[in-house]
Amino acid sequence: MEKRIMGVKCKGCGKVFYPKRVCCPHCGKNVFEEVYLGDVCILLTFTKLYALPEGVERVPLVLGIVKFANGATAVGQITDENVSIGMKLEPVWGSLRKIGGKEFYGFRFKPI
Amino acid sequence: MFRDVAVIGCGMTRFGRRDDKTLMNLMIDSSHKAIQDANIEESDIDALLVANMLAEKLNHQTLIATALADQLGLHSASADRIENGTASGASAVRNACLAIASGAHDLVLVTGGEKMTCASSERITDIIATMNHPVEYMQGVSLPALAAMFARLYMRKYGVEQKHMAMVAVKNHSNALKNPYAHLRRRITLDEMLYAKDGEVKNPIVAEPLRLCDCCPVSDGAASVILCSAERARKFNDTPIVLAGFGQANDNLGVYQREDATILRSLREASRQAFNMAKLEPDDIDVAELHDAFTILEIAESEDSGFFKKGTGHRALEDGSTSIGGKLPINVSGGLKARGHPIGATGVAQIVELTWQLRGEAEARQVAGAEKAFSCNSGGFASNMVAFVMERSS
Numbered sequence: 001m002e003k004r005i006m007g008v009k010c011k012g013c014g015k016v017f018y019p020k021r022v023c024c025p026h027c028g029k030n031v032f033e034e035v036y037l038g039d040v041c042i043l044l045t046f047t048k049l050y051a052l053p054e055g056v057e058r059v060p061l062v063l064g065i066v067k068f069a070n071g072a073t074a075v076g077q078i079t080d081e082n083v084s085i086g087m088k089l090e091p092v093w094g095s096l097r098k099i100g101g102k103e104f105y106g107f108r109f110k111p112i
Numbered sequence: 113m114f115r116d117v118a119v120i121g122c123g124m125t126r127f128g129r130r131d132d133k134t135l136m137n138l139m140i141d142s143s144h145k146a147i148q149d150a151n152i153e154e155s156d157i158d159a160l161l162v163a164n165m166l167a168e169k170l171n172h173q174t175l176i177a178t179a180l181a182d183q184l185g186l187h188s189a190s191a192d193r194i195e196n197g198t199a200s201g202a203s204a205v206r207n208a209c210l211a212i213a214s215g216a217h218d219l220v221l222v223t224g225g226e227k228m229t230c231a232s233s234e235r236i237t238d239i240i241a242t243m244n245h246p247v248e249y250m251q252g253v254s255l256p257a258l259a260a261m262f263a264r265l266y267m268r269k270y271g272v273e274q275k276h277m278a279m280v281a282v283k284n285h286s287n288a289l290k291n292p293y294a295h296l297r298r299r300i301t302l303d304e305m306l307y308a309k310d311g312e313v314k315n316p317i318v319a320e321p322l323r324l325c326d327c328c329p330v331s332d333g334a335a336s337v338i339l340c341s342a343e344r345a346r347k348f349n350d351t352p353i354v355l356a357g358f359g360q361a362n363d364n365l366g367v368y369q370r371e372d373a374t375i376l377r378s379l380r381e382a383s384r385q386a387f388n389m390a391k392l393e394p395d396d397i398d399v400a401e402l403h404d405a406f407t408i409l410e411i412a413e414s415e416d417s418g419f420f421k422k423g424t425g426h427r428a429l430e431d432g433s434t435s436i437g438g439k440l441p442i443n444v445s446g447g448l449k450a451r452g453h454p455i456g457a458t459g460v461a462q463i464v465e466l467t468w469q470l471r472g473e474a475e476a477r478q479v480a481g482a483e484k485a486f487s488c489n490s491g492g493f494a495s496n497m498v499a500f501v502m503e504r505s506s
Binding site for chain 2: 019054055064076085097106
């Protein structure tokens with residue numbers, strides 16, 4: 001089954017967060033419903049990282065902060081080096097890095 | 113109700129690559145210097161706080177507060193280690209203040225130390241990144257990566273340019289030349305900062321738009337202070353320096369989760385608390401040590417501490433306000449950028465430098481007539497912030 005990027009919507013103030021959390025940093029309430037973040041997000045800022053942490057092998061590692069239409073923000077690897085602020089991206093599931101030799105997976109962001 | 117707290121002794125080791133000393137030896141050295149400076153006996157100390165982040169990961173040692181207490185002969189004192197990421201040093205000093213203010217302890221030794229240069233840069237980068245939000249960590253987001261994404265937002269929003277970040281490095285390197293304890297005692301120029309070619313070994317790109325010289329080095333070193341009640345301080349020292357106010361606050365752990373990531377909310381709150389407690393205003397401050405782990409952070413912190421209006425820190429830097437001789441000299445020690453950043457030692461070293469400044473003992477880098485000082489020490493990327501306001505007691 002295809003992985004979908006999920007977040008939580010606060011039932012107190014309606015703000016959406018990624019990933020799920022126990023207390024809303026905006027209104028302090030603790031009741032959430034799970035929501036799909038969306039197919040498209042916008043790039044807010046990015047970097048190309050050349051000094052990599054142990055366990056990461058892509059040079060440069062392109063990283064960015066993205067925002068979905070529902071207001072949720074996320075951070076992650078970008079699959080392409082040609083990036084610019086404001087561009088549209090889509091979340092895609094893939095390998096992120098190794099920790100202690102073990103491979104870990106998560107959502108990366110691919111230019112549309 | 114609470115007792116005022118004063119610094120009666122301080123000392124530090126030279127920061128840098130210290131292959132000649134173990135972590136414990138560095139901490140013993142700075143502790144001895146502070147004990148001598150305070151003119152006290154070891155037996156006067158009733159509590160020891162050790163600030164350290166990475167001893168079990170890098171130096172194969174835990175329970176290090178006890179190990180140091182044993183070396184110093186402090187067998188009837190309490191001994192605890194404070195780990196609060198890169199704010200461990202200031203956290204330990206703040207906890208010492210609470211212990212003395214409450215009356216639970218009378219004379220506290222705080223020693224912060226770290227020995228980091230023994231590990232590869234890939235390993236250090238990864239271990240330090242464990243301070244980040246787990247989503248950031250899993251994606252490979254390091255501290256320099258956060259600083260780079262933060263810098264890009266800052267540049268767009270406030271018109272900060274690459275040259276402003278470079279100016280922080282040039283200033284702090286120049287200050288460090290006057291500090292015998294500093295790690296990087298090398299003058300750098302704006303040209304070197306701005307026009308180094310891609311891939312050039314001297315100043316390579318670490319995380320666009322940040323180059324190596326925008327980032328603090330990895331250092332070894334230790335720093336110590338001895339605190340007691342302000343009332344008792346005069347018995348030991350003619351010029352006790354009072355820790356007149358302190359504050360501490362947090363922000364969303366993930367930088368990406370902050371509503372306006374360019375605002376250091378933890379610092380605004382910690383600084384507000386510290387100034388309130390001291391009954392002073394940012395305008396009263398003569399000298400400040402800020403957490404310039406990255407050059408952009410000094411600019412942002414000079415604003416969110418309350419010294420300059422948001423978005424104008426780079427202008428103050430440009431007009432010389434933050435240089436020695438300016439309205440508010442910042443990081444006269446060289447800061448994390450050039451004095452170095454042995455993590456657990458940093459927050460303590462800030463208090464050591466400001467104590468010297470307020471005593472008038474800072475030699476070539478002395479800010480003339482400094483009476484009031486400010487420091488901030490950041491845990492993670494401004495996720496946890498500890499601030500102090502210090503004052504020469506009249």
